[in-house]
Amino acid sequence: MRPESLAALLASLLGLAFWAVVIYVVWRFARLRFSGRGTGPRALLSLQDDELRSLVTPRLASNSLTVASAVRDKISERFLAACRAASAEVIAYASPALSPPPWAHFEFVLPSQDQRLCLRASCRITVESLDFHRFEHLLTVELTEAKRRRLYTGVTGLDAGHLEAIIAYLTEPDSVSAPKLPVVRQFPLQFWRPKNKIERLHPDWTELGFGALAFVLFFFGAIAVPVVGQFVAIGIMFLLWFRRRARKDYVLTPGKPLQDPRLLRRCDSWQANIYGLGARAEEFRAELLRRLTTRAGTEPQFTVAPERIWYAGVDGKVEREQIVVGYRRALAFVHVEAHGDDLFVGWDSHVNTGTWVERTLASGIDRESGKYVVAKQVVLGTLTPNEYDVTDTSFVTEWLHTVATTLVRLKMEEHRIDQEIDFVIQRGSRDHVLHGETQGAGQPARRGSIADRLQRVG
Numbered sequence: 001m002r003p004e005s006l007a008a009l010l011a012s013l014l015g016l017a018f019w020a021v022v023i024y025v026v027w028r029f030a031r032l033r034f035s036g037r038g039t040g041p042r043a044l045l046s047l048q049d050d051e052l053r054s055l056v057t058p059r060l061a062s063n064s065l066t067v068a069s070a071v072r073d074k075i076s077e078r079f080l081a082a083c084r085a086a087s088a089e090v091i092a093y094a095s096p097a098l099s100p101p102p103w104a105h106f107e108f109v110l111p112s113q114d115q116r117l118c119l120r121a122s123c124r125i126t127v128e129s130l131d132f133h134r135f136e137h138l139l140t141v142e143l144t145e146a147k148r149r150r151l152y153t154g155v156t157g158l159d160a161g162h163l164e165a166i167i168a169y170l171t172e173p174d175s176v177s178a179p180k181l182p183v184v185r186q187f188p189l190q191f192w193r194p195k196n197k198i199e200r201l202h203p204d205w206t207e208l209g210f211g212a213l214a215f216v217l218f219f220f221g222a223i224a225v226p227v228v229g230q231f232v233a234i235g236i237m238f239l240l241w242f243r244r245r246a247r248k249d250y251v252l253t254p255g256k257p258l259q260d261p262r263l264l265r266r267c268d269s270w271q272a273n274i275y276g277l278g279a280r281a282e283e284f285r286a287e288l289l290r291r292l293t294t295r296a297g298t299e300p301q302f303t304v305a306p307e308r309i310w311y312a313g314v315d316g317k318v319e320r321e322q323i324v325v326g327y328r329r330a331l332a333f334v335h336v337e338a339h340g341d342d343l344f345v346g347w348d349s350h351v352n353t354g355t356w357v358e359r360t361l362a363s364g365i366d367r368e369s370g371k372y373v374v375a376k377q378v379v380l381g382t383l384t385p386n387e388y389d390v391t392d393t394s395f396v397t398e399w400l401h402t403v404a405t406t407l408v409r410l411k412m413e414e415h416r417i418d419q420e421i422d423f424v425i426q427r428g429s430r431d432h433v434l435h436g437e438t439q440g441a442g443q444p445a446r447r448g449s450i451a452d453r454l455q456r457v458g
Contacts, residue, residue, distance in 0.1 A: 094310075
């Protein structure tokens with residue numbers, strides 16, 4: 001091979017190595033710099049690849065979602081107190097439990113002398129979780145008044161003055177300037193705003209330093225020490241590569257809530273209407289809850305608890321109370337309602353496909369432990385049910401039906417009610433449970449029977 005050809009080949013190889021060094025250094029720096037950006041996921045993630053890894057995520061009583069819900073509740077209380085102080089009538093709504101991201105919605109009632117004429121205004125506050133950041137919870141505030149709509153993203157907090165300004169902007173009949181809320185930096189040149197960076201991690205300065213040294217040797221070595229500088233730079237890159245391969249990556253996770261989110265597939269149901277027991281509704285509910293709780297106390301995987309829910313009715317907000325029975329991935333909801341002199345008793349069982357999965361947030365050196373970690377964020381995901389989940393749901397169905405119908409028979413005999421009750425369970429399709437579409441809050445299933453297409457509240 002001619003010396004000219006050899007020199008050209010060597011120059012080509014060095015050029016390729018040069019660009020490899022540049023790309024590697026930029027990638028390593030940008031991995032921590034930009035991977036933590038964003039306000040959190042909105043879509044469901046699948047467990048197909050990370051199913052087993054997500055199962056070892058610890059359940060913690062205090063995690064980003066429960067803290068975000070507590071932040072939402074605290075802001076709601078202060079907002080309602082500010083409305084009362086301003087004599088503003090408002091109807092408050094809140095997102096269901098374990099339904100990220102948590103939000104609070106306020107509809108203002110602004111009457112006028114003419115009942116058919118009114119102003120309409122609303123405020124929605126959403127709490128976004130950003131684990132391991134300087135501000136771990138940011139607010140998205142949406143104000144709507146007639147045709148005016150203002151959206152604030154990345155709000156760091158709302159004090160009493162901010163709440164009063166929001167209420168005045170939405171309720172004052174005269175034009176009021178839009179409130180100014182504290183927000184984080186949205187663009188690089190907004191130096192007057194705080195930057196919401198990942199504070200728990202910092203870059204691997206050793207790797208970045210030697211990578212920059214390799215870049216300098218490769219770039220300026222062509223002038224000072226031709227060939228030698230380039231080969232030294234390539235040697236440094238190989239040492240960094242071997243160091244990276246030998247290092248263990250730890251996982252930093254905020255933990256997941258004690259309970260799974262609800263993405264339900266309807267299984268079975270039963271209901272009955274008993275004449276003359278409407279006045280005994282509270283007594284019946286308390287006795288049924290006591291019987292269910294007695295069984296739940298003997299098995300740790302059983303959970304039985306009353307739950308307050310709301311939904312949009314014909315003329316506004318409607319609140320009810322239901323009893324929630326949980327066993328592994330099975331969930332059942334018991335309804336006891338008085339309708340005049342009649343007592344309605346019913347329940348419906350579901351297989352829960354909701355779960356928590358981890359999503360990579362950033363990587364770097366943990367400031368507390370000094371180890372190289374991959375920071376994870378816990379988000380909403382789905383888990384395909386299997387035949388054992390259906391079996392557990394069938395068990396809950398049979399057990400709950402036995403407890404409920406036994407109490408119904410007892411009360412009918414006690415009050416000498418002569419009425420025929422159909423105690424047959426309305427069975428759902430097991431094939432639909434295993435292969436049907438998930439039914440979540442605001443996401444009714446599009447296949448199956450009419451009952452399957454109903455929206456599950458709570």
